Amino acid sequence: MTLNLSVKEYEETSVPLLGEADCTESPGIKHRRKSREFFLAQWKNLGLSLALLLSCYSAILVPAYLLTKQPTWTESSTEEYMAILTHSAALLSRPCINGSAKAKLQNVMNLHSLLQIPVFLQNGTGHWEMAPPLGLLGSEGTLAQALTVLPHSGLPSFPDSCRRCMVVGSGGILHGKHLGAHIDKYDIIIRMNDAPVFGYEEDAGSRTTIRLIYPEAASFLAQEYQNTDIVALVVFKKLDLEWLTSVVMKKPLSWWSKLWFWRDVVNDIPLQPGNFRILNPEILSRTWHVLQTYGKHESNTVPTLGFTGVVLALQLCDEVSLAGFGYDFKYPGSMLHYYGTVRMNHMMAQVVHDVSAEHSLLHDLVKSGVVYDVTGAV
Template identity: 60%
Template structure:
């Protein structure tokens, strides 16, 4: 074999010798193979890094988003301890054990200069009553024909029947403060039980009770589940617009409203209620008007105020009851995470965004009534 610099040439006679060049079966040099191995390792490393990056990214999203979805559960404000609940139950039991005191609430309201203006108001609308100088909800101006048709469909316009001459009444508010208080069995023992709108009893009997004597409501707030009207004596319409009277007439007479009329409600309304015509009433708008006037003295606002159905129910109770007790009243605006209603997960901060009602003025009025002993606060938030 002749050897040159950097080269070797095999002689014909050297067939059995091992060549100095790499074998033909291996087309890559060791350097190339090493680089290829490094490239494969690099690609594998990049794939691992990509997987790791995706895992980290998903973890970050979970850390940010999962608490947001669970925040409603984590930020619930606890209304009170078991000892406080027991004290409330004992107070409620003591009130129920006492004999009914005739005229108790009215006598104490009379001694209060401003709230005294809320007495001696006819409760339900009937022919010959009603203020025609203001439009709904503070009056009936422009609703003459609708009122006439609605009253014509109602066989009764008086108070619910009852043999007792002295009545203990419970006004059950929708406040989250009622949740967990176990007052349901106590509430059911009252002679008259007043509720508002679609606040349910079905599934909430332990806290809210199961009986309803009077349910105040407007079309958009009427319960949509027929079972909610079970054990209900009276469904009383609170008129916010003339169309509400047409809706009541439709429900009582079983004659559906036109599709055009339904377009003017701000949400879908039910077409039927499983009650007889004698179970329906219309709340006298004078209650709304006079309550709004009283609330103006507490708020200082010059505009005509629209009270909530809760305060309307309290004023109505003062007209028909000897003793008035409240359950589920007061908005805990100091704790945005507190339950707004006892039957849903909506929080108190939702109430802060509404501008229709002045709940602060209503709270002042209710606290004055409680302080004077005119009404009893079963849930202890006033």
């Protein structure tokens, strides 16, 4: 028998070439391969999109947290630095004059009426027409409960002699000025919120007579309450009174109550019940009305705790000095506080406080000799 296979016939029955093999794949194999290629392409697109998004966020956010070359409060010349120390020493060395601040306050519009308000709330204090923070309308029951856990709600025992107050602001100008030893010599030292003392004694001093706080701004560090006589709550909402009761009684709030704070709040402050007070919100109310005469228009703002501290000092002391007050908006990248990394543009963006009106009023108080600005930024 003769086998006749031509070359052409062999080629037609041989294994398909690579280019032809694709055409011979089953529909299932072709579908899986195309699906895999599709998803690989989608993941590549997603990765590229995420990379571009992170790049954009980095370009916007990172510069805000990096140190800039813009001038800061700490760039004072040697002459300016020594002038601040000399001015502070001169204020402390001269005799204290009884009633000095109150007498000069008569020359500043409407502020003398602030001196007729009880500083801290006591049982039966006040008839409220406004809700917090300018009153306590609707919170009377919670207030009564909070006052029952405070053994002392009036003024603490201060020296009967001529008293000097130092209101320590949180401004960046305080950084590097070495005023701590001077600050500690004052009879009453008022601080605000969580402005630190521990680690900043050289610039900010180590003693605290009264610290004005609200729950979200109370320090979590136990050492910040050392050498502290009074922690005074500034009520911004009804829940703040419940928080104070829980802190005094050493009974943390429920998780449900904590959800209504805009940030975490401290559960414990290592002080005795007799060290707590509630600031009279009438002080904020009347101060707010005075600030409206300095502002450009009627607004839904509230006084800063710094300015509230100044009003408190005017009620308690014969002479009042300030350190760490003043904002320099010409340099938005400069330090806002004497601690931390927050920049001045943060305060420029806020709408809760009318800092321009407060600055104008503080300037008038300094110009009239009602208060003394040790660091010289007002």
